[in-house]
Amino acid sequence: MEVEGAERPGPSCAARERGAAPAPAPPPGSLKSVERRDRSSAESSAAHLQLHSAGRAAAQPRPAHLSSASQARAGQGRPAAGGPCRSAERGRRTRPEPTSTSEDPVRAVPSSRALPAATMTMLYSLLLRLFILFFLALTRYVVIPIWRPDIAREPVRDVQERGVPLLHLYDYVIVGAGSAGSVLAHRLSEDPSVTVLLLEAGDNEDPLLDVVAAYPTLPNGPHDWAFKTTPQEHACQSLRGNVSSWPRGKGLGGSSAINAMLYYRGNRRDYDHWRDHFGLKGWGYDDVLPYFKKSEDMRDPALQDSPFHGVGGPLTVEPYKFYAGIAEDFLEAGKDLGVPVHVDQNGASQTGLTRPHGTLRDGLRCSTAKAFLRPAADRPNLHISLRSTALKVLLTGGAGQGAGDLRAVGVRFRRDGAEREVLAGREVILAAGAVQSPQLLMVSGLGPSAALRRAGVPPVLDLPGVGANLQDHVGLAGLVWLVDGAENKTTVATRSASLQSILDFIRGHGGPMYGLSMGEVLGFMSTRYANASDDYPDVQLFMASISDAGDCGQVNAVNLGLERSVYEAVFGPVLLRDAVTCLPLVLRPKARGSITITAPTVDTPPTIDPMYLSHPDDVGVLVEGAKICRKLMETKTMKALNARPNPNKFPACDHLELLSDEHLECHARQYTMTIYHPVGTCRMGRRDDPLAVVDERLRVRGVRGLRVVDASVMPTVPSGNTNAPTIMVAEKAADLIKEDAKSLNQTSRVPPRGQCMQGQGSCTESAPISTKEEL
Ligand SMILES: Cc1cc2nc3c(=O)[nH]c(=O)nc-3n(C[C@H](O)[C@H](O)[C@H](O)COP(=O)(O)OP(=O)(O)OC[C@H]3O[C@@H](n4cnc5c(N)ncnc54)[C@H](O)[C@@H]3O)c2cc1C
Numbered sequence: 001m002e003v004e005g006a007e008r009p010g011p012s013c014a015a016r017e018r019g020a021a022p023a024p025a026p027p028p029g030s031l032k033s034v035e036r037r038d039r040s041s042a043e044s045s046a047a048h049l050q051l052h053s054a055g056r057a058a059a060q061p062r063p064a065h066l067s068s069a070s071q072a073r074a075g076q077g078r079p080a081a082g083g084p085c086r087s088a089e090r091g092r093r094t095r096p097e098p099t100s101t102s103e104d105p106v107r108a109v110p111s112s113r114a115l116p117a118a119t120m121t122m123l124y125s126l127l128l129r130l131f132i133l134f135f136l137a138l139t140r141y142v143v144i145p146i147w148r149p150d151i152a153r154e155p156v157r158d159v160q161e162r163g164v165p166l167l168h169l170y171d172y173v174i175v176g177a178g179s180a181g182s183v184l185a186h187r188l189s190e191d192p193s194v195t196v197l198l199l200e201a202g203d204n205e206d207p208l209l210d211v212v213a214a215y216p217t218l219p220n221g222p223h224d225w226a227f228k229t230t231p232q233e234h235a236c237q238s239l240r241g242n243v244s245s246w247p248r249g250k251g252l253g254g255s256s257a258i259n260a261m262l263y264y265r266g267n268r269r270d271y272d273h274w275r276d277h278f279g280l281k282g283w284g285y286d287d288v289l290p291y292f293k294k295s296e297d298m299r300d301p302a303l304q305d306s307p308f309h310g311v312g313g314p315l316t317v318e319p320y321k322f323y324a325g326i327a328e329d330f331l332e333a334g335k336d337l338g339v340p341v342h343v344d345q346n347g348a349s350q351t352g353l354t355r356p357h358g359t360l361r362d363g364l365r366c367s368t369a370k371a372f373l374r375p376a377a378d379r380p381n382l383h384i385s386l387r388s389t390a391l392k393v394l395l396t397g398g399a400g401q402g403a404g405d406l407r408a409v410g411v412r413f414r415r416d417g418a419e420r421e422v423l424a425g426r427e428v429i430l431a432a433g434a435v436q437s438p439q440l441l442m443v444s445g446l447g448p449s450a451a452l453r454r455a456g457v458p459p460v461l462d463l464p465g466v467g468a469n470l471q472d473h474v475g476l477a478g479l480v481w482l483v484d485g486a487e488n489k490t491t492v493a494t495r496s497a498s499l500q501s502i503l504d505f506i507r508g509h510g511g512p513m514y515g516l517s518m519g520e521v522l523g524f525m526s527t528r529y530a531n532a533s534d535d536y537p538d539v540q541l542f543m544a545s546i547s548d549a550g551d552c553g554q555v556n557a558v559n560l561g562l563e564r565s566v567y568e569a570v571f572g573p574v575l576l577r578d579a580v581t582c583l584p585l586v587l588r589p590k591a592r593g594s595i596t597i598t599a600p601t602v603d604t605p606p607t608i609d610p611m612y613l614s615h616p617d618d619v620g621v622l623v624e625g626a627k628i629c630r631k632l633m634e635t636k637t638m639k640a641l642n643a644r645p646n647p648n649k650f651p652a653c654d655h656l657e658l659l660s661d662e663h664l665e666c667h668a669r670q671y672t673m674t675i676y677h678p679v680g681t682c683r684m685g686r687r688d689d690p691l692a693v694v695d696e697r698l699r700v701r702g703v704r705g706l707r708v709v710d711a712s713v714m715p716t717v718p719s720g721n722t723n724a725p726t727i728m729v730a731e732k733a734a735d736l737i738k739e740d741a742k743s744l745n746q747t748s749r750v751p752p753r754g755q756c757m758q759g760q761g762s763c764t765e766s767a768p769i770s771t772k773e774e775l
Contacts (some may be wrong), residue, residue, distance in 0.1 A: 121552070121572045128493060128552040135497040136217060139505075139513075140208045147506040151211075151364065155204040156252055156373060159197075159383040166385060166422065170197040172737075173411050173424040174431055175390040175440065177202075178254015179723055180710040180730035181431035182368035183295065186314065186375070187734030189382035194741075196382045197422060198373075199413050201389040202251030209257050210364040211505075212320065213496070213513045216555045218258040219247040227435060227605055234619075235474070235612035235672035238650055240561040244674050246608060247559075248435055252386070253367030255433065256723055259676070260516060261358035261365055263317045265292055265346045266718025266725055269536050278715045279686040280696045282732075291731040292346075292724060295371075300357060308347040315371040315727065321363030321514035323355050323521075324545035325489030326580055329637050330521040331355075336635035345524055349535050350719070353523040353543075356516075359723065363514045368727065388415040391602055393428055393444040393706065395460060406461060408706035426741060427705050431730070434678040434712040435595060438467040439606045441682065441693070442597045446703065456600040461702050465691035467606075469680040470593035471717040473540070474612045475585035476622045476664070477560060477673035478570065480547040480646040481633045482579045490578045491517040491546040493555070517546040518556075518581075524719075527624030529617060537719065539625035540585040542675075543632075547571075547579035549646070560673055570648045579646065582632065584625025585675055587719040590615035595681050612672050623664045630659055677722040682712040697736045698729075709733040 144151050159166055172188050174181050177200035185198040202223060208214050209223065220226050224247045231242040239245075249255035268285035275284035293310030299318045303309045309317075331353055334341045340352030359366045376382055392412045397405030410423035430437040441447055445460030447467060452459045483490065496512035504511025523541035530538035548556050552575060553567045593610035613619045633643045645659055653666035682700075685692025693700060694713050700706040711726045718725045 117572065118568055121568050121575060124575055125552040125554055129554045132217065132493065132497065132554060136208065136214065139211060139214070139502070140206070143502055143506060144207050144211075151207045153207075156369070156377045156384060156386075158386040160385070162378075164383065166383065166420075167195065167197070168421075169423040169425055170195040170383070171424070171426045172429060173197045173199065173422055173427075174429045175199050175411060176254060176430065176432035176436070176710065177252050177369065177373065177384065178249055178431060178433055178710065179256040179368045179726040180254075180433075180733075181429075182253060182256075182372040183727055183730035184429060184431060184709055184734055184737075185382055185384070186372035187731065188737065189376055189379050191738070192379070192381050194381060198382065198384045199388040199390050199411065199422075200252060200384065200386050202249075202254075203386050205252050205257050205367060205369055209253075209367070211513055212261065212322075212358070212360070212363070212365060212516055213501075215258070215260055215516065216518065216551075216559065219245065219559045221258075223249060223251045223258050225250050225435075225605075227608055229612075230607055230609045232610075232612050232672070234614045235669055237652065237672075238563050238566045238670040239672070240563055243561065244610065244612065244672065245559060245561050246435070246674065246678070247676060248433055251369075252373055252384075253369030255676070256359065256727075257365070257367040257369060259723055260519060260721075261320075261360060262516075262519060262522070262721045263346070263357045263359050263724055264522075264720030265728070266720040267350050267536055269534070270716065270718040274684070274715055278684065278689070280684055280715070282696060283684070288728055288732065291728045291735075295727050295731050303344060303347075306344065306347055308344065314375065315359060315368070316361040316366045317357050318360045318363070319355060320358050320360065320516055322510045322512060324491055324512075324515060324517060326483075326486060326545045327355055327520035327543075329486075329489065329641065330543045330580075330632070332637040333632045333635040334521075334523070336637050337631060339523070339525070345522065345720070346724075350524045351526065351535050351537050353521050353541075356519055356522045358516065363508070363510070385413075385415060388413045389602065390432070390440060391419065391443070393430070393440060393446070394421060394423075395444065395446075395703070406702060407704040408700075424705065427707060427737065429733075429737070430682075430706070430708045431710045433710050434470070434681050435606060435608065436602070437708050437710055437712045438595050438681040438693075439597055439602055441466045441700070441708075442606075443600055443602055446700065447597075451596050455597045457597070463693055463701065465683060465685070465689075465693045467595040467597075467681050468592070468691050469683050469715070470595055470608070470610055470678060471589055471591075471680045472593070472610045472612075473585050473587065473675045473677040473717060474589055474591075474610070474618060474622070475542070475583050475673045475675055476626055476668040476671065477556065477583060478548050478562075478581070478650075478671040479583065479626055479629060479667070480549060480571075480574070480579050480581050481638070481643045482574060482577055482646060483638075484578065484642040486641050487578050489545065490550070490580060491515070491544075492550040492576055492578065493546075493552070494576060515545075518542060518544045518583075520545045523628075524587075525625070525628050527621050527628070529621050529624065538587050538621055539628065540587055540720070541625065541629060541632075542581075542583040542585065544581040544583065547574075547577075547581045547646075549574045549577050549579050552576065560671070562671065566651060566670075569651050570646070573648050574646055580643070582626075582629030583673065584622055584629060586618050586621045586625070588716070589618050591618055608678075610674070610678070612674075613669060619665055619668055622668045623661050626659075626664045626668070627661075675721070677711075677717055679711045679714040679717045679722060682708040683715045684713045685715060697740065698733050707733065707737070 171194045174184050177198050189196045227246040229244040236242045236244050249258045271285040271288050274280045295313045295315045296310035297313045297316045298309040304311050331341045334353035343352035343354050390411050390413045393408050394410040396409050397407050408428040412421045446463050448464045449459035449462040501512045505513040519542045521543040524537035525539050526532040526537045527539050549571045557567050591611040591614045596607045650670040653663050656663035682693040684694050694708050698707045698709050709730050711722055
């Protein structure tokens with residue numbers, strides 16, 4: 001659905017740069033004058049922190065505003081590469097700085113008794129950080145063990161803890177126990193005559209992962225690989241080093257154990273496009289729908305009879321147990337705009353706003369480990385080896401021994417500091433995710449030859465598509481509207497982390513600990529870059545009951561790496577105020593990035609370059625998406641809450657009119673956010689597709705006995721979150737693998753000895769070889 005009245009993209013920033021004139025003084029009552037009012041009211045307020053005082057929050061005094069010094073520091077934002085950002089830098093340099101604060105009412109002189117505002121912001125942040133840490137520790141070490149033993153369940157025992165020796169030979173060796181790997185391990189080990197080894201670099205899930213509201217605190221923790229991208233030229237300009245932080249799950253459940261749990265499948269046209277454009281037989285929507293349904297246990301009674309949903313599968317899907325009160329206003333705002341609301345965005349039509357469903361069980365996280373691995377973990381034919389990092393795929397045949405003879409025969413891995421090898425009689429299956437599956441292929445000699453040589457890896461097979469075609473959903477963070485009289489409806493960290501929340505959690509009644517404040521309502525909308533009549537929205541909106549102001553920059557800004565001085569300038573003046581966020585996200589980005597290796601080992605993180613906002617249409621869609629946000633915030637429902645944009649702009653965008661196209665573009669390039677959906681780096685494709693890494697049966701081209709099954713095989717990113725699509729891929733892959741085994745009448749076999757690839761060590765010399773009868 002295209003929102004009526006959404007304007008055409010305005011003149012490009014480059015155009016503005018050519019003829020930009022300084023903005024005229026704002027008329028009374030304009031957005032600018034509101035901005036000034038808000039800023040000066042923030043300045044005049046005394047700083048004061050009140051914990052757990054929802055009722056008093058409306059009257060809560062605000063912290064003092066930035067001092068001239070900190071403002072000046074904030075103004076030293078990093079120069080941006082994009083048009084508006086360059087022009088912003090120029091604008092700042094040419095504009096004379098006020099010589100005294102009396103010339104600029106925005107900049108207050110701190111009273112002699114008050115601490116400087118920047119110090120106050122720091123103090124708040126520190127206090128809040130300590131408070132969050134205390135709250136998490138209380139939940140993890142006191143509340144859960146004593147009152148929620150259902151969460152503090154037995155860990156999955158890995159093979160050694162079960163007292164079973166690891167075999168030398170399995171039918172299938174799966175690398176990675178994430179979204180896809182857990183599904184594969186479950187499905188392949190359904191046949192008791194087949195032996196399966198699941199290697200996972202991380203460990204068991206921590207009970208805290210189950211708590212929905214803990215989600216934003218998980219990045220950079222023990223369950224996160226914590227990757228970083230390369231500095232971005234067109235995006236991330238206000239993030240430290242211009243890099244984007246890429247959390248990826250490490251441990252059972254992989255990224256499904258640290259993700260936001262949103263259950264989305266994308267649009268039916270995504271899969272029809274895979275079938276029709278990429279020629280991938282068997283991957284059209286009608287082909288994949290049964291696999292979405294197969295894994296699903298839809299627990300929302302309203303959808304249980306829907307032809308689009310499944311009941312009884314291992315993966316439970318429910319509404320979140322808590323939505324903040326503002327969710328209702330967001331939906332009303334949608335109605336005001338004539339947008340469909342309460343739609344099943346995984347059903348007949350995707351367009352509209354709704355409260356999302358999540359991969360949840362009784363309100364708690366349902367990772368793929370909980371859904372698929374726990375029920376299978378004690379099967380005698382499934383061995384799970386934790387803290388086991390795959391180092392290389394072992395190959396035989398190939399270059400020196402005749403083309404077409406290349407075969408994956410096993411995996412070398414490291415556990416507890418010791419390296420060992422394990423053989424796969426039938427197949428090695430990489431399910432290490434869109435970052436590490438291509439990395440593993442490359443360190444094993446399978447990838448673009450020139451790049452491999454540069455990294456010190458002797459190429460075995462030239463596969464130019466490995467690591468190419470990287471796609472990710474990119475969004476515009478920090479678009480905040482202040483609201484009044486909504487203190488019981490919005491989320492401010494100091495209010496949500498309360499004794500009442502803990503009591504609600506203990507009783508299992510709901511409350512903020514069951515809520516996903518960053519996605520109270522999700523929207524799928526069409527900008528004018530998409531055909532509205534197609535029901536193929538190109539933008540996703542995350543409507544949040546929280547803002548960067550509401551957590552003192554201790555969660556979102558820290559996770560994204562926002563420069564501290566910029567945080568102080570943009571959110572410092574509205575710290576802990578009632579505010580909401582609307583985050584637009586490009587659903588079908590046109591930018592293509594890459595993953596490459598710089599060293600011959602998985603221990604060196606790969607180089608990740610998503611090329612965010614390098615395509616002009618991507619930033620255009622973001623700007624149009626942000627304008628839909630603005631329209632929602634200008635509806636009578638949101639006006640009743642006095643919704644008004646945060647008047648404090650990013651320093652690099654300060655000269656641009658608030659929420660103008662140019663300002664939104666500049667903002668997007670400053671505070672660029674990924675929603676952590678990388679795909680496409682080992683893409684599926686036809687035989688004649690030079691960048692195809694796997695065929696439509698997910699077999700690596702030119703190598704027998706090797707598949708990739710995870711988010712990396714998707715040729716394009718689906719128009720929605722990627723966990724459910726990855727699970728679908730694995731469900732289908734399991735059937736393909738079983739079919740192929742049957743048609744080849746495969747029995748487990750010991751690979752031929754003495755044919756290891758050069759530099760691969762003793763791939764088949766590990767004796768004695770055990771057989772599956774030993775299980
Ligand atoms: C913070 C975050 C929030 C997200 N939010 C959502 C959401 O709300 N909804 C949604 O649908 N999607 C979301 N996603 C995306 C979604 O979770 C992923 O697309 C999906 O989990 C990818 O699954 P995968 O199997 O490809 O990889 P992963 O689930 O990442 O699994 C890869 C596994 O391989 C292991 N591994 C890697 N290398 C090795 C090695 N060398 N040896 C052994 N093991 C190895 C890893 O430790 C990991 O367990 C989010 C992702 C993140 C990170």
